Amino acid sequence: MNMLWLQSAGCGGCTMSLLCAENPNVFDTLSGAGITLLWHPALSLETGGAVRRMLADILSGAIPLDILCVEGSIARGPKGTGRYHILSGTGKPMLDWVRDLSAIAQNVIAVGTCAAYGGVTTAGGNPSDSAGLQYEGNHPGGILPADFRARSGLPVINVAGCPTHPDWVTETLMLLAAGSLGAKDLDTLARPLFYAGHLVHHACPKNEFYEYKASARELSQQGCMMEHLGCVGTQAVGDCNIRPWNGQGSCTRGGYPCIACTAPEFEEPRHAFTETPKIGGIPVGLPSDMPKAWFMALASLSKAATPSRVAQNATSDRIKIPPTLRKPRT
Amino acid sequence: MSGPKLVVGPFNRVEGDLEIHLDTDAGAVTAAYVNSPLYRGFERMLEGKNPMDALTLTPRICGICSISQSAAAARALASAMGLTPSPDGERIAALIHMVENISDHMTHFHLFFMPDFTRAVYAHKPWHAQAIKRFTTMQGSAQRHAIEARAQLMHILGMLAGKWPHTLAIQPGGATKAPSASDKVRIMSTLRAHRRFLEQELFGARIEDFAALTTFDQLQNWAGGDAALFLDIAADLDLAGMGRGAGRYLSFGAYPVAGTHIFAAGMDDGTTATNAATNATPQPLDLTTLQEDLSHAWMLGDAAHPAHGQTTPDEDMRPDAYTWCKAPRLLGQTWETGALARQVIDRHPLALALRDTGVLGRVAARLLETARTQIEMEKLAQSIAPDAQFMVQGKMPATATGIGLVEAARGALGHWISVDQGRIKSYQIIAPTTWNFSPRDGAGTPGPVESALVGAAVQPGEDTPVTVQHIVRSFDPCMVCTVH
Numbered sequence: 163m164n165m166l167w168l169q170s171a172g173c174g175g176c177t178m179s180l181l182c183a184e185n186p187n188v189f190d191t192l193s194g195a196g197i198t199l200l201w202h203p204a205l206s207l208e209t210g211g212a213v214r215r216m217l218a219d220i221l222s223g224a225i226p227l228d229i230l231c232v233e234g235s236i237a238r239g240p241k242g243t244g245r246y247h248i249l250s251g252t253g254k255p256m257l258d259w260v261r262d263l264s265a266i267a268q269n270v271i272a273v274g275t276c277a278a279y280g281g282v283t284t285a286g287g288n289p290s291d292s293a294g295l296q297y298e299g300n301h302p303g304g305i306l307p308a309d310f311r312a313r314s315g316l317p318v319i320n321v322a323g324c325p326t327h328p329d330w331v332t333e334t335l336m337l338l339a340a341g342s343l344g345a346k347d348l349d350t351l352a353r354p355l356f357y358a359g360h361l362v363h364h365a366c367p368k369n370e371f372y373e374y375k376a377s378a379r380e381l382s383q384q385g386c387m388m389e390h391l392g393c394v395g396t397q398a399v400g401d402c403n404i405r406p407w408n409g410q411g412s413c414t415r416g417g418y419p420c421i422a423c424t425a426p427e428f429e430e431p432r433h434a435f436t437e438t439p440k441i442g443g444i445p446v447g448l449p450s451d452m453p454k455a456w457f458m459a460l461a462s463l464s465k466a467a468t469p470s471r472v473a474q475n476a477t478s479d480r481i482k483i484p485p486t487l488r489k490p491r492t
Numbered sequence: 493m494s495g496p497k498l499v500v501g502p503f504n505r506v507e508g509d510l511e512i513h514l515d516t517d518a519g520a521v522t523a524a525y526v527n528s529p530l531y532r533g534f535e536r537m538l539e540g541k542n543p544m545d546a547l548t549l550t551p552r553i554c555g556i557c558s559i560s561q562s563a564a565a566a567r568a569l570a571s572a573m574g575l576t577p578s579p580d581g582e583r584i585a586a587l588i589h590m591v592e593n594i595s596d597h598m599t600h601f602h603l604f605f606m607p608d609f610t611r612a613v614y615a616h617k618p619w620h621a622q623a624i625k626r627f628t629t630m631q632g633s634a635q636r637h638a639i640e641a642r643a644q645l646m647h648i649l650g651m652l653a654g655k656w657p658h659t660l661a662i663q664p665g666g667a668t669k670a671p672s673a674s675d676k677v678r679i680m681s682t683l684r685a686h687r688r689f690l691e692q693e694l695f696g697a698r699i700e701d702f703a704a705l706t707t708f709d710q711l712q713n714w715a716g717g718d719a720a721l722f723l724d725i726a727a728d729l730d731l732a733g734m735g736r737g738a739g740r741y742l743s744f745g746a747y748p749v750a751g752t753h754i755f756a757a758g759m760d761d762g763t764t765a766t767n768a769a770t771n772a773t774p775q776p777l778d779l780t781t782l783q784e785d786l787s788h789a790w791m792l793g794d795a796a797h798p799a800h801g802q803t804t805p806d807e808d809m810r811p812d813a814y815t816w817c818k819a820p821r822l823l824g825q826t827w828e829t830g831a832l833a834r835q836v837i838d839r840h841p842l843a844l845a846l847r848d849t850g851v852l853g854r855v856a857a858r859l860l861e862t863a864r865t866q867i868e869m870e871k872l873a874q875s876i877a878p879d880a881q882f883m884v885q886g887k888m889p890a891t892a893t894g895i896g897l898v899e900a901a902r903g904a905l906g907h908w909i910s911v912d913q914g915r916i917k918s919y920q921i922i923a924p925t926t927w928n929f930s931p932r933d934g935a936g937t938p939g940p941v942e943s944a945l946v947g948a949a950v951q952p953g954e955d956t957p958v959t960v961q962h963i964v965r966s967f968d969p970c971m972v973c974t975v976h
Contacts (some may be wrong), residue, residue, distance in 0.1 A: 175555020251501025289533025416654020
């Protein structure tokens with residue numbers, strides 16, 4: 163399958179993350195799945211004239227385009243021209259390139275939250291008037307209409323994340339190549355369910371602290387970061403703690419909160435990223451599918467039942483009190 | 493009669509998008525104009541936000557220099573808070589930063605720079621078969637091994653920084669993750685594996701031996717690994733005579749630890765007699781005359797110091813400008829920044845011997861710095877004290893200003909923050925490639941890469957001259973950082 167990768171108004175971090183794919187490395191993973199990279203801005207030999215000629219051949223149909231991957235959101239400014247990002251050497255805004263290529267691609271993949279929903283490029287008033295491919299934040303319809311379907315019949319597949327986990331990208335591509343990714347395998351925001359069916363909370367090493375609402379007060383403390391430090395891992399989709407990052411990491415394992423980077427509009431939480439907004443001392447944004455009264459009742463019970471070990475470890479930067487061991491039977 | 497005008501783009505194997513316009517005559521470039529074609533407006537996004545949000549947003553300027561942006565933001569915030577990070581946390585932050593920078597050097601050498609020597613135009617060269625075997629894009633054995641070694645090295649970031657890119661682990665007061673004694677031995681084990689990769693594949697000998705080179709001849713006689721392949725190619729193609737810079741080097745100082753830098757800060761304009769001696773100290777860093785000139789950028793306003801600067805894009809993209817990149821000048825002059833500059837300022841004898849050797853010097857300095865950084869990472873890992881405190885807490889005053897100066901892989905990176913009523917009033921960033929790939933200024937003086945390209949050979953029929961590609965890639969530009 164022929165794949166073309168374009169980098170639009172983003173940071174390139176999803177490609178950098180993809181290069182961290184392991185066992186096997188990303189080159190062997192893709193070629194092993196029968197995916198041929200027609201061109202990638204960080205990896206391919208071709209530069210300049212050779213790329214312009216290849217793009218012309220893709221548009222004319224002389225080279226079939228099975229998968230179009232777009233990384234980065236799409237600048238529409240200034241004044242709707244898209245000229246905040248003209249694809250170099252072509253005189254043509256990336257906005258127009260992505261629209262033209264999406265029309266002929268068998269499948270279109272938005273790699274990362276910028277390409278999917280707009281992401282960080284649209285933070286703070288969106289200076290470049292950027293949008294995602296098929297979404298503008300939570301709203302269907304980006305630079306492509308809400309009813310856009312690629313030639314395969316699928317909408318833009320949103321491999322959201324900031325950055326994306328390398329496996330989310332390689333597994334989406336391998337599933338597509340195997341003919342095993344259909345509309346039913348995507349969530350309502352078009353994210354592949356194989357990772358969006360989980361919450362970042364699942365397998366978070368702070369789960370025992372969460373159970374007792376034993377909270378960290380400051381970054382670097384071990385306790386649960388939901389109550390004070392802005393963590394939204396109980397609402398954010400992603401298998402970040404089930405299959406860790408870079409060997410054994412994740413945001414919460416690194417000692418800082420999940421900011422729901424797989425979600426539309428995560429870039430504008432309407433509060434500081436590492437502070438939990440509260441009303442009357444109660445955090446807003448409790449788990450989305452649990453009745454609030456139940457949550458509050460359970461939380462106050464579990465807080466009252468918190469073992470001293472858990473309470474003390476929560477506000478320490480390392481394990482202060484190890485688990486109590488049962489006395490051997492005599 | 494003048495030759496064709498060329499537009500080179502899409503210019504890949506650089507980070508982000510880049511377009512270069514060339515005037516040519518008699519088979520050589522006579523003038524170059526560098527266009528950074530993407531504007532996103534991070535500085536504007538930050539205005540009005542909680543100052544601590546800079547730690548989440550600025551790393552996302554760049555996927556390859558993410559930790560450098562994070563470190564600069566943390567330093568700028570600490571400076572605004574009047575906070576000194578915990579010494580042990582500062583060393584963890586330095587180790588995290590080194591892992592990114594050494595990884596970026598590997599990415600540049602193996603994925604971005606070397607593949608150009610596999611081109612058919614070099615098919616008659618004695619080294620071509622080896623270049624094909626090692627550096628064919630996405631297939632060469634060196635490319636494969638390097639991305640595997642890089643992914644493995646980044647396990648240190650998984651452990652200390654949660655993930656890469658885009659971590660929140662580096663904070664004004666230190667680092668969020670307190671490493672345990674078992675983490676420490678794991679880190680040292682990962683570093684030993686990385687040393688094995690460097691010594692077996694890149695250098696073909698002990699890294700200490702490469703770091704101990706002092707002269708151009710010693711370097712040229714280096715016989716091991718892919719470093720030797722590069723040096724053979726460099727000698728054959730005269731990369732030392734290609735893309736020479738103006739000889740003015742700038743470093744903000746890399747890895748602040750205990751009030752000093754592991755690689756020194758300073759400026760060296762190459763004019764003072766003392767600079768010829770390897771033991772002479774460079775001029776101290778003085779940014780009082782720093783200005784960002786907007787004359788050839790699609791930006792509105794006057795030239796200004798970043799503490800007072802603004803970012804107002806010219807939506808009409810006026811025809812006498814040609815890029816979104818501002819033109820930073822210090823003492824009214826252009827300055828080159830990057831690994832060569834850093835090692836020149838740090839007074840490494842080999843770097844001093846390489847200061848006027850163009851493409852060769854920039855790439856060889858990255859190899860030198862790779863060897864030196866590996867040694868420094870091992871020292872930092874050894875110094876981890878698992879009982880220490882890795883982060884202290886601070887408070888942001890309602891009104892404050894701060895500066896964060898660090899060294900990204902590509903060179904000097906600065907953040908200037910001003911806080912008013914507890915909110916960001918202004919945030920200005922000058923990235924390494926803003927220096928190196930700056931456009932002309934009000935006096936018409938071209939930026940560093942624009943000058944380095946003058947004289948580059950253009951073969952008949954070439955629309956994307958390979959010499960231009962070697963020179964541009966020798967700077968390892970990061971275009972997403974450049975304009976941000």
